[in-house]
Amino acid sequence: MADLLHIDHVSKSFEQRKGDAHLVLDSIDLTLGEGEFVSLLGASGCGKSTLLRIVAGLEVPSDGVVWLDGHEIVAPGRDRGMVFQQYTLYPWLTAKRNVEFALVDTPKKERPEIAAEYLEVVGLSDFADHFPSQLSGGMQQRVAIARALALRPRVMLMDEPFGALDAQTRGLMQELLLSIWERDRLSVLFVTHDVEESLILSDRVCVLGARPGRVREIVNVDLPRPRVYELRDSAEFITLKHHVHSLIHDEAVKATGLGNVLARGGYS
Ligand SMILES: Nc1ncnc2c1ncn2[C@@H]1O[C@H](COP(=O)(O)OP(=O)(O)OP(=O)(O)O)[C@@H](O)[C@H]1O
Ligand SMILES: [Mg+2]
Known part of the structure; x- marks a missing residue:
């Protein structure tokens, strides 16, 4: 599969009031093939929206380059469709x-x-x-x-588009998006913090760690398509879900600094 999009070692820092820089994304390297569906998954604040905004051309990387069809992205353009x-x-x-x-x-x-x-x-x-x-x-x-x-557009950039919807509507929207994706062979970069959603939709899930946002692991979602609802009950799906949940959990513990509290026995 030819790479349509290449997020080529992109880092992003934001200036803080005191003048020092706050590193949000650290050398993110990720590709999206033509017709591929890739999700960015990670805890709140790990930099998912910032990365998507950089690909959209709404934010400038501090380091690294985003290539679309071999051209460096420097500004927004109609070759990228955004849904927020x-x-x-x-x-x-x-x-x-x-x-x-x-x-x-x-x-x-x-x-x-x-x-x-x-x-x-x-x-x-x-x-x-x-x-x-x-x-x-x-x-x-x-x-x-x-x-x-x-x-x-050449690529659809979707930032938690179903995040505000109830579970039923969300499931239907996922089905709708998959049917459009299959019909038009869209290339999609999709942000979510919902593990099941990322697995149901994607060919690959890029799990981001927090503080600073780094690629923790890129998980291949080798599940049959079309993805039917019952797939969620299959052994392969559950195994993948556990794996991704454990990655996210470790990162969330690190990001919240709750490691010591949880090690003492959590709720007790
Ligand atoms: N324009 C900005 N100026 C300064 N800091 C920013 C700016 N935009 C984002 N940040 C910081 O970058 C970090 C990542 O934010 P971002 O919105 O990308 O996270 P996210 O993964 O999309 O989170 P969520 O899941 O809550 O949407 C946060 O700490 C945020 O405060
Ligand atoms: Mg966000």
């Missing part, structure tokens, strides 16, 4: 207009047709003229996904 955790639709525009609004580089007369096509992909044709306030959270995220897909 927070709902980011314009409240004064209908679903359809929200999608059209993103298509600034597309001739005006072609925009309605493209918007309609992608609203259909996410199953919202009947809600094209609704305003965000008239849509549920899950529906708003479907519009946001349609908006990102409508740009026909």
Whole structure:
């Protein structure tokens, strides 16, 4: 599989008030192949969003380079579609207009047709003229996904897009995303802190450790596709889940400094 994206030893520090630098990401090296689905998994604060923002061109790395199709990323571009955790639709525009609004580089007369096509992909044709306030959270995220897909990006960057949804809706959104991914052979870099979600969706899961964010392990998810719900009960899934949970747990203990407390007997 050819590498579409290469996060090439990327580090990021933020200046602190006192003038010293706070290292958030330490030499992250990760590739994403054409048509591949890779998740970034890690505890809160380990730098997942920062890394995604660097790939989006919204943040500049302190060291290292991100390559997309062999070109260095220096700014945002429509070759990358972003979906965020927070709902980011314009409240004064209908679903359809929200999608059209993103298509600034597309001739005006072609925009309605493209918007309609992608609203259909996410199953919202009947809600094209609704305003965000008239849509549920899950529906708003479907519009946001349609908006990102409508740009026909080289890569989809998704930052905990289902984080604010209830468990049922979240499961359905995962199914929807997988069906679109299989249909369009999307390349996806997906941020989550949900172990099951990362395993159900991904070809590989990049587990990040915290303080500073480092690649702890890249786990191959060799589970059959299409991924059906029952897969969660299979022995392979449970083995992978335990493995990833133990990696995350060790990192969380380190990050919270709770090691001594837990070693004393936890709840007692
Ligand atoms: N613009 C900024 N200026 C200073 N520090 C920042 C900035 N953006 C992020 N940070 C710091 O970088 C660290 C990583 O933040 P980031 O939001 O990337 O984590 P995350 O893994 O996405 O966490 P979460 O799971 O809670 O979303 C945090 O300590 C945060 O305070
Ligand atoms: Mg985040």
